[in-house]
Amino acid sequence: MRKLTLCLFSLLTIASLALGACGPAGGSASSSGPEAGASDPGALSGTISVSGAFALYPMMTVWAEEFSRLHPGVQFDVQGGGAGKGMTDAIAGAVDIGMISRSIKPEEEAQGIFWVSVTKDAVFPIISEKNPVADGVMAKGITQEVFNKIYVTGEIVTWGQVIGDPSVTDEIHVFTRSDAAGAAEQWAKYSGGKAQEDLLGVGVNGEPPMVDTVMKDPLGIGYGNLNSIFDLSGGGLVPGILIPPIDINGNGQADADETYTVKEDAFGAVATGKYPSPPARFENLATKGKPTGLVLAFIQWILTDGQQYLEAAGYVPLTAEQQAESLAKLK
Amino acid sequence: MSLIRARTDSPFRAAAAARARKDENARRAFFVITLLPVALILVISAALFVRAWPILSVYSPADLLFGKIWKPASGQFGFLPFILGTVWVTVVGLLLAVPPCILVSIYLSEYAHDRTRALAKPVLDLLAAIPPVVYGVWGLLAIVPFVDDVLAPLADRWLAAVPIFRVTQPTGFGILAGGIVLAVMIAPLIISVTFEVFLTVPNDLRHASLAVGATRWQTIRTIVLPKVMPGIVAAAALGTSRAFGETIAVLMVVGNVPNIPTSVFDTAYPLPALIANNYGEMMSIPLYDAALLGAALVLLAVVLVFNILSMLALQRMTRRT
Amino acid sequence: MNMKKNRFERRHLMEALMKALMRGSFVIVAGALGLILWTIIARGLPSLSWSMVSQVPKGGYYMGKEGGILNAIIGSAYLASGGTLLAVLLSLPIALYLKTYLGTSKWGGYVRLSLDVLWGIPSIVYGAFGFALMIMFGMRASLLAGIIVLALVELPIMTRAMDEVIRRMPADLEQAALALGSTKLEVALSVVTRQMLPGIVTAILLAFGRGIGDAASVLFTAGYTDRIPTSLMRPTASLPLAVFFQLGSPYAEVRERGYAAALILTIIVLAVSFGARFLSGRLNRYTVK
Numbered sequence: 051m052r053k054l055t056l057c058l059f060s061l062l063t064i065a066s067l068a069l070g071a072c073g074p075a076g077g078s079a080s081s082s083g084p085e086a087g088a089s090d091p092g093a094l095s096g097t098i099s100v101s102g103a104f105a106l107y108p109m110m111t112v113w114a115e116e117f118s119r120l121h122p123g124v125q126f127d128v129q130g131g132g133a134g135k136g137m138t139d140a141i142a143g144a145v146d147i148g149m150i151s152r153s154i155k156p157e158e159e160a161q162g163i164f165w166v167s168v169t170k171d172a173v174f175p176i177i178s179e180k181n182p183v184a185d186g187v188m189a190k191g192i193t194q195e196v197f198n199k200i201y202v203t204g205e206i207v208t209w210g211q212v213i214g215d216p217s218v219t220d221e222i223h224v225f226t227r228s229d230a231a232g233a234a235e236q237w238a239k240y241s242g243g244k245a246q247e248d249l250l251g252v253g254v255n256g257e258p259p260m261v262d263t264v265m266k267d268p269l270g271i272g273y274g275n276l277n278s279i280f281d282l283s284g285g286g287l288v289p290g291i292l293i294p295p296i297d298i299n300g301n302g303q304a305d306a307d308e309t310y311t312v313k314e315d316a317f318g319a320v321a322t323g324k325y326p327s328p329p330a331r332f333e334n335l336a337t338k339g340k341p342t343g344l345v346l347a348f349i350q351w352i353l354t355d356g357q358q359y360l361e362a363a364g365y366v367p368l369t370a371e372q373q374a375e376s377l378a379k380l381k
Numbered sequence: 382m383s384l385i386r387a388r389t390d391s392p393f394r395a396a397a398a399a400r401a402r403k404d405e406n407a408r409r410a411f412f413v414i415t416l417l418p419v420a421l422i423l424v425i426s427a428a429l430f431v432r433a434w435p436i437l438s439v440y441s442p443a444d445l446l447f448g449k450i451w452k453p454a455s456g457q458f459g460f461l462p463f464i465l466g467t468v469w470v471t472v473v474g475l476l477l478a479v480p481p482c483i484l485v486s487i488y489l490s491e492y493a494h495d496r497t498r499a500l501a502k503p504v505l506d507l508l509a510a511i512p513p514v515v516y517g518v519w520g521l522l523a524i525v526p527f528v529d530d531v532l533a534p535l536a537d538r539w540l541a542a543v544p545i546f547r548v549t550q551p552t553g554f555g556i557l558a559g560g561i562v563l564a565v566m567i568a569p570l571i572i573s574v575t576f577e578v579f580l581t582v583p584n585d586l587r588h589a590s591l592a593v594g595a596t597r598w599q600t601i602r603t604i605v606l607p608k609v610m611p612g613i614v615a616a617a618a619l620g621t622s623r624a625f626g627e628t629i630a631v632l633m634v635v636g637n638v639p640n641i642p643t644s645v646f647d648t649a650y651p652l653p654a655l656i657a658n659n660y661g662e663m664m665s666i667p668l669y670d671a672a673l674l675g676a677a678l679v680l681l682a683v684v685l686v687f688n689i690l691s692m693l694a695l696q697r698m699t700r701r702t
Numbered sequence: 703m704n705m706k707k708n709r710f711e712r713r714h715l716m717e718a719l720m721k722a723l724m725r726g727s728f729v730i731v732a733g734a735l736g737l738i739l740w741t742i743i744a745r746g747l748p749s750l751s752w753s754m755v756s757q758v759p760k761g762g763y764y765m766g767k768e769g770g771i772l773n774a775i776i777g778s779a780y781l782a783s784g785g786t787l788l789a790v791l792l793s794l795p796i797a798l799y800l801k802t803y804l805g806t807s808k809w810g811g812y813v814r815l816s817l818d819v820l821w822g823i824p825s826i827v828y829g830a831f832g833f834a835l836m837i838m839f840g841m842r843a844s845l846l847a848g849i850i851v852l853a854l855v856e857l858p859i860m861t862r863a864m865d866e867v868i869r870r871m872p873a874d875l876e877q878a879a880l881a882l883g884s885t886k887l888e889v890a891l892s893v894v895t896r897q898m899l900p901g902i903v904t905a906i907l908l909a910f911g912r913g914i915g916d917a918a919s920v921l922f923t924a925g926y927t928d929r930i931p932t933s934l935m936r937p938t939a940s941l942p943l944a945v946f947f948q949l950g951s952p953y954a955e956v957r958e959r960g961y962a963a964a965l966i967l968t969i970i971v972l973a974v975s976f977g978a979r980f981l982s983g984r985l986n987r988y989t990v991k
Contacts, residue, residue, distance in 0.1 A: 115761025512915020626824020
């Protein structure tokens with residue numbers, strides 16, 4: 051009997067030691083180094099570690115897989131953790147690339163952070179299809195000022211005030227995100243606040259519950275990312291949800307290019323810049339110092355061939371000028 | 382010491398001495414290892430305190446513990462919403478769990494057949510073994526809709542006048558959902574601890590009572606319960622500390638909004654959820670990491686107090702047998 | 703006291719009422735277990751597939767495309783095995799020492815109290831502690847860090863369970879061994895462990911089951927990755943986190959797969975639980991009755 055237990059213990063010990071031995075050597079270095087095969091540019095190898103925004107995470111895993119397919123010697127370690135974690139890890143050199151779903155602050159650049167934009171996505175306001183004044187809202191649109199008064203100052207509290215009809219006294223059920231979210235940050239900036247914590251409203255934790263909640267509440271208003279609002283395979287809106295047009299030009303009515311009912315319209319508006327930024331935003335990749343070798347090759351690939359995978363995933367590809375700008379930055 | 386030394390034959394004495402030495406060395410080595418549990422408590426407390434020091438040195442404990450506003454980006458670190466959130470969820474969980482669990486315990490120790498007891502053991506073991514994240518998924522799939530579709534409308538109809546039962550937000554997430562999930566999670570603990578405590582009451586007392594014609598329940602109520610009350614309180618204290626620290630399951634159903642609760646249908650943001658949700662942002666905002674580790678320290682302090690007191694009480698009770 | 707054998711006397715009604723309440727409570731508790739299992743199976747089974755347990759996530763996995771959670775299954779297996787092994791190496795000596803040398807001493811009381819207290823510390827505090835250490839030593843999220851923190855979480859559970867079992871050691875066996883001239887060490891290693899083996903194994907498996915399912919401790923310390931871990935110093939995925947992350951996705955297919963992952967986790971934990979029971983039954987062969 052003792053032999054059996056001894057064998058089991060030894061097996062487990064050996065297994066754990068083997069794990070330690072057969073991995074890439076050196077745990078304190080951030081990766082096994084961006085070793086580009088200098089002689090043959092096609093044969094890249096090494097490991098790239100990435101962490102950061104959940105918003106970019108699904109896309110990064112797609113990019114990682116496609117890139118590894120082209121360069122079988124390259125492996126990826128991709129983690130989520132939020133934009134904050136990505137920035138922290140990038141500054142600390144704990145990862146090669148940080149996914150940052152917001153703009154980079156000057157203090158962060160001062161710590162040596164170099165960044166490029168690789169895609170765009172956008173936050174849209176949402177209301178329920180069952181909203182009693184849905185038609186009015188869809189016809190008139192909502193201006194940035196009104197959003198400010200709903201979400202930051204709290205001056206506007208009824209749907210009647212939104213469409214300019216004092217007879218409608220239904221109160222607005224304002225929803226915001228309670229978890230730290232890039233989408234919330236963007237919406238806050240657009241609505242005139244400084245940060246997510248300035249947004250008023252009942253907090254909902256997570257994006258799917260936010261969309262769900264607004265869908266079910268006729269008097270609700272909220273916001274969400276492109277890929278939560280549009281059904282990416284079909285191209286239409288998620289059933290039950292409407293995007294109240296943002297009255298961008300302030301003319302008091304919802305123009306055709308301000309109204310989005312299918313994915314292409316929304317994508318187009320974001321890509322061309324018609325849709326304001328914020329709440330549209332560039333998704334950025336951050337590195338400590340200018341990237342070189344393998345990491346550079348990967349980011350360059352993302353900015354060129356990698357862009358083809360974006361639309362299907364719900365992200366907006368960069369325009370040709372934006373691509374060129376980012377590539378030029380990398381030189 | 383063993384009887385080895387009594388023998389006088391030399392070859393045996395050498396071997397015996399060797400074995401005795403081995404015994405002595407092992408004793409010393411093992412003793413060092415037993416220092417570990419005690420040391421661990423001290424080290425954990427110290428480490429958390431050191432990491433939380435930056436914020437403790439800037440804000441007074443009163444500011445932190447009783448501050449109502451949580452806006453770290455603006456430097457405001459008021460923990461009160463989170464502390465109250467934890468308290469509300471824990472209290473609801475306890476209120477839902479303790480009475481039925483005591484009843485089940487009484488049933489198992491005083492009334493049940495051996496067969497029922499044999500059935501109960503695996504049920505309780507399984508409930509205790511189910512991982513918290515699975516409880517969270519169950520809460521998400523079964524309890525949140527239940528609160529939303531059944532309990533909230535009922536409360537709206539019958540209890541709207543009572544402030545703590547007022548339905549204040551349209552989702553099923555909130556303190557009630559968290560409390561229900563917690564109640565099921567701490568049930569096995571409370572049942573098994575109170576069961577042990579009931580077993581400590583000597584049977585002669587019971588038999589004496591029954592002999593003079595009392596019903597079983599009368600016996601329990603008048604003789605057994607008073608004796609085991611400290612044990613029940615201790616069990617409840619253990620359940621409290623467990624509920625206080627439960628992270629994942631509660632996080633998934635409680636709503637995670639930092640407001641001060643006024644109703645069981647409110648959403649809340651318990652301390653463990655605060656730590657778990659925000660660890661990613663910890664390093665980007667100044668003092669945020671100290672604040673979160675300070676929250677962990679508060680959690681540790683509360684749990685330690687409850688645990689030490691109840692463990693002492695229980696050890697004393699169960700050692701009497 | 704009224705000695706009339708009147709069946710509708712108040713106290714008899716009370717007795718009947720309390721019995722009904724008790725039975726009802728028992729049904730509720732057992733029913734809760736049934737409801738939990740039913741919910742998880744009903745929602746998880748439709749999305750369960752062979753590829754979920756045999757593949758790692760492919761590129762589009764988090765948007766609903768192919769792949770599975772093999773990375774998390776193996777990651778959790780490594781985490782829990784490593785953590786349990788480390789914990790056993792510490793728990794067994796402590797438990798044996800408590801029995802052999804500290805049966806009634808004051809220090810033994812302190813150690814036992816400490817263990818009980820450690821047992822009650824929530825795993826998020828262990829995780830925060832681990833994280834604090836990681837920052838201090840400049841370590842990054844890795845399998846090793848996760849293993850160490852899990853070992854800390856499992857240590858009190860395992861030791862307490864072992865202690866409970868070892869205390870029930872029949873005194874006559876022990877005394878017989880001592881009378882024959884064994885040292886205390888030899889008694890502990892040869893006699894006690896063998897006799898208490900079923901209980902010890904149960905304690906180990908109990909802690910192992912806990913280790914597989916615990917999310918709060920590995921959240922900060924083990925990181926996450928889509929690959930199967932090949933080194934102690936790299937991050938690793940874990941089943942509870944796999945469930946948690948998938949549930950937060952905007953894509954319904956990914957959320958459904960999260961439920962399936964929860965089902966997989968539940969099945970594994972149930973298997974370990976039943977395995978413990980079975981194994982301890984088999985190991986009773988080696989005990990003296």
